[in-house]
Amino acid sequence: MSYAYDERIDGPLPSHDKAALVAELQRLVPSMQLLHDNEDLRPFECDGLAAYRTTPMMVALPDSIDQVQALLRFAAARKVPVIARGAGTGLSGGALPLEQGILLVMARFNRILHIDPEASIARVQPGVRNLAISQAAAIHGLYYAPDPSSQIACSIGGNVAENAGGVHCLKYGLTVHNILKLEVLTIDGERLTIGSEALDSPGFDLLALLTGSEGMLGIVTEVTVKLLTKPQSAKVLLASFDDVEKAGAAVAQIIGAGVIPGGLEMMDNLAIRAAEDFIHAGYPIDAEAILLCELDGAEADVQEDCDRVGAILREAGATGIRIAKDEAERQRFWAGRKNAFPAVGRISPDYYCMDGTIPRRELARVLRGIAELSNEYGLRVANVFHAGDGNMHPLILFDANAPGEMERAETLGAKILELCVEVGGSITGEHGVGREKINQMCVQFSSEELTLFHSLKAAFDPDGLLNPGKNIPTLHRCAEHGAMHIHHGKLPFPELERF
Amino acid sequence: MSYAYDERIDGPLPSHDKAALVAELQRLVPSMQLLHDNEDLRPFECDGLAAYRTTPMMVALPDSIDQVQALLRFAAARKVPVIARGAGTGLSGGALPLEQGILLVMARFNRILHIDPEASIARVQPGVRNLAISQAAAIHGLYYAPDPSSQIACSIGGNVAENAGGVHCLKYGLTVHNILKLEVLTIDGERLTIGSEALDSPGFDLLALLTGSEGMLGIVTEVTVKLLTKPQSAKVLLASFDDVEKAGAAVAQIIGAGVIPGGLEMMDNLAIRAAEDFIHAGYPIDAEAILLCELDGAEADVQEDCDRVGAILREAGATGIRIAKDEAERQRFWAGRKNAFPAVGRISPDYYCMDGTIPRRELARVLRGIAELSNEYGLRVANVFHAGDGNMHPLILFDANAPGEMERAETLGAKILELCVEVGGSITGEHGVGREKINQMCVQFSSEELTLFHSLKAAFDPDGLLNPGKNIPTLHRCAEHGAMHIHHGKLPFPELERF
Numbered sequence: 001m002s003y004a005y006d007e008r009i010d011g012p013l014p015s016h017d018k019a020a021l022v023a024e025l026q027r028l029v030p031s032m033q034l035l036h037d038n039e040d041l042r043p044f045e046c047d048g049l050a051a052y053r054t055t056p057m058m059v060a061l062p063d064s065i066d067q068v069q070a071l072l073r074f075a076a077a078r079k080v081p082v083i084a085r086g087a088g089t090g091l092s093g094g095a096l097p098l099e100q101g102i103l104l105v106m107a108r109f110n111r112i113l114h115i116d117p118e119a120s121i122a123r124v125q126p127g128v129r130n131l132a133i134s135q136a137a138a139i140h141g142l143y144y145a146p147d148p149s150s151q152i153a154c155s156i157g158g159n160v161a162e163n164a165g166g167v168h169c170l171k172y173g174l175t176v177h178n179i180l181k182l183e184v185l186t187i188d189g190e191r192l193t194i195g196s197e198a199l200d201s202p203g204f205d206l207l208a209l210l211t212g213s214e215g216m217l218g219i220v221t222e223v224t225v226k227l228l229t230k231p232q233s234a235k236v237l238l239a240s241f242d243d244v245e246k247a248g249a250a251v252a253q254i255i256g257a258g259v260i261p262g263g264l265e266m267m268d269n270l271a272i273r274a275a276e277d278f279i280h281a282g283y284p285i286d287a288e289a290i291l292l293c294e295l296d297g298a299e300a301d302v303q304e305d306c307d308r309v310g311a312i313l314r315e316a317g318a319t320g321i322r323i324a325k326d327e328a329e330r331q332r333f334w335a336g337r338k339n340a341f342p343a344v345g346r347i348s349p350d351y352y353c354m355d356g357t358i359p360r361r362e363l364a365r366v367l368r369g370i371a372e373l374s375n376e377y378g379l380r381v382a383n384v385f386h387a388g389d390g391n392m393h394p395l396i397l398f399d400a401n402a403p404g405e406m407e408r409a410e411t412l413g414a415k416i417l418e419l420c421v422e423v424g425g426s427i428t429g430e431h432g433v434g435r436e437k438i439n440q441m442c443v444q445f446s447s448e449e450l451t452l453f454h455s456l457k458a459a460f461d462p463d464g465l466l467n468p469g470k471n472i473p474t475l476h477r478c479a480e481h482g483a484m485h486i487h488h489g490k491l492p493f494p495e496l497e498r499f
Numbered sequence: 500m501s502y503a504y505d506e507r508i509d510g511p512l513p514s515h516d517k518a519a520l521v522a523e524l525q526r527l528v529p530s531m532q533l534l535h536d537n538e539d540l541r542p543f544e545c546d547g548l549a550a551y552r553t554t555p556m557m558v559a560l561p562d563s564i565d566q567v568q569a570l571l572r573f574a575a576a577r578k579v580p581v582i583a584r585g586a587g588t589g590l591s592g593g594a595l596p597l598e599q600g601i602l603l604v605m606a607r608f609n610r611i612l613h614i615d616p617e618a619s620i621a622r623v624q625p626g627v628r629n630l631a632i633s634q635a636a637a638i639h640g641l642y643y644a645p646d647p648s649s650q651i652a653c654s655i656g657g658n659v660a661e662n663a664g665g666v667h668c669l670k671y672g673l674t675v676h677n678i679l680k681l682e683v684l685t686i687d688g689e690r691l692t693i694g695s696e697a698l699d700s701p702g703f704d705l706l707a708l709l710t711g712s713e714g715m716l717g718i719v720t721e722v723t724v725k726l727l728t729k730p731q732s733a734k735v736l737l738a739s740f741d742d743v744e745k746a747g748a749a750v751a752q753i754i755g756a757g758v759i760p761g762g763l764e765m766m767d768n769l770a771i772r773a774a775e776d777f778i779h780a781g782y783p784i785d786a787e788a789i790l791l792c793e794l795d796g797a798e799a800d801v802q803e804d805c806d807r808v809g810a811i812l813r814e815a816g817a818t819g820i821r822i823a824k825d826e827a828e829r830q831r832f833w834a835g836r837k838n839a840f841p842a843v844g845r846i847s848p849d850y851y852c853m854d855g856t857i858p859r860r861e862l863a864r865v866l867r868g869i870a871e872l873s874n875e876y877g878l879r880v881a882n883v884f885h886a887g888d889g890n891m892h893p894l895i896l897f898d899a900n901a902p903g904e905m906e907r908a909e910t911l912g913a914k915i916l917e918l919c920v921e922v923g924g925s926i927t928g929e930h931g932v933g934r935e936k937i938n939q940m941c942v943q944f945s946s947e948e949l950t951l952f953h954s955l956k957a958a959f960d961p962d963g964l965l966n967p968g969k970n971i972p973t974l975h976r977c978a979e980h981g982a983m984h985i986h987h988g989k990l991p992f993p994e995l996e997r998f
Binding site: 116117118119120141163176177186190192193196197198201202203204205206207208209211212213217228229230252255256257258297298299300301303304305357358359360361390391420424425426427428429432433437441444445446448449452453455456457458459460471472 | 615616617618619640662675676685689690691692695696697700701702703704705706707708710711712716727728729751754755756757796797798799800802803804856857858859860889890919923924925926927928931932936940943944945947948951952954955956957958959970971
């Protein structure tokens with residue numbers, strides 16, 4: 001597998017006598033469940049990026065902070081890598097195990113510790129499911145805003161690790177904008193309290209630094225999230241277009257008019273047909289593109305925005321506009337979008353989901369580029385995306401059993417991400433870098449910037465034991481990848497001449 | 500002065516032959532203006548925290564990135580500290596010079612480079628004034644949201660360095676929530692591009708890490724900010740209370756009801772009388788407290804929120820509620836609040852402005868605590884604050900010419916900040932730590948957390964040349980200060996036994 005940990009490229013890992021380590025850890029923390037038989041380990045060999053699999057050396061399932069602390073101190077002393085895992089729903093392989101490492105599963109930390117409706121906050125353990133927070137807060141008319149598609153299953157700890165988004169993050173922000181405080185254990189087992197319930201914290205912004213750090217800086221043991229009041233009203237418009245670029249232009253015009261929709265999503269014809277065939281959402285299957293635009297807030301405000309958006313859509317050349325007539329139709333419109341990935345899964349043996357983000361004004365150009373790349377590589381691409389915030393999820397259709405197709409899909413995916421960077425965007429919007437996009441980081445960042453990332457990593461974890469080989473590539477990997485990041489006219493990676 | 504750099508406590512600084520350094524720098528960067536005569540240096544000896552003054556070794560006023568780069572490389576090679584300064588309006592002494600250091604004034608980087616109305620962003624140089632961005636964007640119906648009271652004068656670079664807020668940050672966020680991208684020079688003169696115009700950036704969140712880092716990690720040379728559409732309508736309610744605690748409770752109820760006002764400000768009787776006497780805003784001078792609540796957004800939405808907030812205020816025991824009848828009265832209501840600091844300046848020879856942040860539910864308790872401390876130290880305290888986000892600005896009135904009063908004011912201020920930390924808040928909301936609150940950082944953070952901050956600092960600036968002695972105290976300083984931060988039951992600073 002091209003993306004497995006490669007010691008030659010990613011740096012050497014210590015080798016250990018597994019049996020001795022297991023015995024020692026069992027003796028040290030007898031109360032903690034520890035899996036080490038190959039059969040028990042199999043369910044943990046991948047996360048949501050199922051194409052990449054590695055069997056971990058062992059899996060720890062602690063249920064108390066003392067246990068995690070003891071485990072980390074043991075790992076630090078014995079120099080054993082530790083890979084944290086929440087619900088394992090991540091799409092970039094951030095929780096992909098290492099053969100030489102302990103997989104630290106935080107799923108048992110699943111208690112909602114406190115909800116304070118007056119302060120509109122909830123304090124929860126990291127293994128609590130995203131949706132469970134909103135369900136528990138519903139009695140107070142509150143909810144937790146970020147809503148990744150996996151919200152039924154994914155855990156808040158994993159959301160923090162990946163800085164997860166969702167269809168509403170245009171208006172309500174990513175995870176980092178919706179959390180206030182973290183309790184974190186360092187690799188040495190030190191407990192840190194990061195952030196506060198207050199508006200701002202002095203010192204460097206460790207809360208933001210930890211969020212999205214993919215388990216490389218510390219292990220989150222508690223999360224304090226902001227809760228929002230449920231919007232009074234919500235309406236969804238479904239607009240059809242006979243041209244993908246016109247739909248892209250309409251997105252820019254809606255945002256440019258100062259409307260901030262709760263959600264603003266786009267799907268192209270291939271995605272529309274797949275979703276309609278699966279969900280019967282009532283989508284127009286002959287449209288080249290549709291936009292779904294949700295407006296939420298106070299009743300009167302929603303009606304006014306609805307009128308404005310309708311006018312903009314007509315002006316932008318929409319061939320049809322429908323407003324969901326009731327809550328059932330609104331749910332149906334969204335069900336099509338939210339099930340677009342499995343729907344595409346029905347029309348292709350395999351698909352590969354990308355997660356690039358681009359400035360909105362480049363939507364049309366990037367869509368053209370993707371169409372050209374799709375032709376060049378001979379693979380179909382369905383486009384489904386959070387159009388409002390420029391976060392694209394091109395789905396590359398392939399057949400892993402057809403010789404060479406998987407490699408072609410990977411290369412096509414990499415080209416699409418490089419195109420995103422070229423137009424001033426980035427290689428991830430909400431899924432993280434993980435193992436999947438490690439090579440594209442060489443395109444996104446200069447060697448100076450990567451060196452700085454490594455220094456920051458070392459400030460938390462000098463021996464590099466937390467989730468090694470993910471998120472931040474070694475300079476050596478970038479040299480191997482032949483990265484062509486040109487930074488302010490300098491040659492890329494001049495310091496790599498020593499390799 | 501108790502807060503001057505103390506090499507014994509803050510760590511040794513290299514000593515230099517000033518004349519030789521000036522000559523060398525002039526030779527290296529002949530085009531850059533460099534001040535070194537004592538008379539020329541005097542205007543730069545303090546920032547907005549005027550009580551603390553130090554004459555810098557020299558003042559550099561570069562006007563190109565090449566010049567800044569050359570200056571930084573020189574400073575790194577010669578181990579000369581560099582203190583960056585924007586407009587010098589900061590209130591925590593973040594730009595207080597060092598006798599052994601170069602003051603790097605970025606005021607000449609004052610160009611707005613590009614406004615993109617479709618993407619709603621502006622790319623500006625760091626010396627551009629905060630208000631100038633909104634003025635330039637007004638033609639497109641856009642504005643830059645964070646509005647510190649000093650917005651006429653303060654620069655966006657300084658706003659980034661201090662993560663500045665303003666009366667609207669409850670709804671619209673701090674600086675960190677309103678910027679997308681930074682160009683930064685490291686102490687070695689390396690150019691870094693941090694963040695992107697896209698929603699999210701992969702890798703560690705350096706954008707947030709740099710924001711509020713008070714010039715300790717790098718020098719900002721360009722800022723890309725988000726612009727917002729001007730709200731269609733805005734109304735202000737002025738509510739009077741016969742009891743400060745009732746006003747505090749009303750704040751929690753407004754937010755708890757899910758209304759997010761554009762601004763929600765509170766003033767106590769001393770502040771009301773001072774402001775009314777100065778501005779004639781129409782404030783009720785016999786009220787124990789007033790709340791100013793601005794609601795903005797779509798017309799219909801604002802009216803609805805206005806009705807809701809009115810009902811909540813009545814329920815909470817407001818003795819009177821007025822709605823500004825027109826734009827002129829709205830401006831007058833705000834003018835009283837925005838001029839509260841100079842108004843207090845008219846009734847006391849000196850005042851000392853604090854900047855603590857607390858969870859909203861603790862408002863009443865902290866107000867009681869401040870009243871008790873005010874009695875104990877025999878100094879009047881006027882309370883003016885961003886009530887909605889729990890950011891308090893107690894103004895301690897004193898006379899610097901009365902023996903011991905300044906020291907008493909300092910101690911009283913420190914006690915107030917410690918009270919903020921005690922209730923789960925923090926020692927700064929929007930003014931930064933700078934030199935002023937360096938000792939209180941020992942109360943806010945454990946030695947492990949401070950050690951981590953120092954490691955992060957070292958990742959950017961291993962020789963500690965950027966703004967030394969600000970923001971993050973040495974562990975030695977905390978030991979001297981006798982900090983009593985008890986962290987998870989451990990003794991504070993056990994590792995300081997070696998000192």
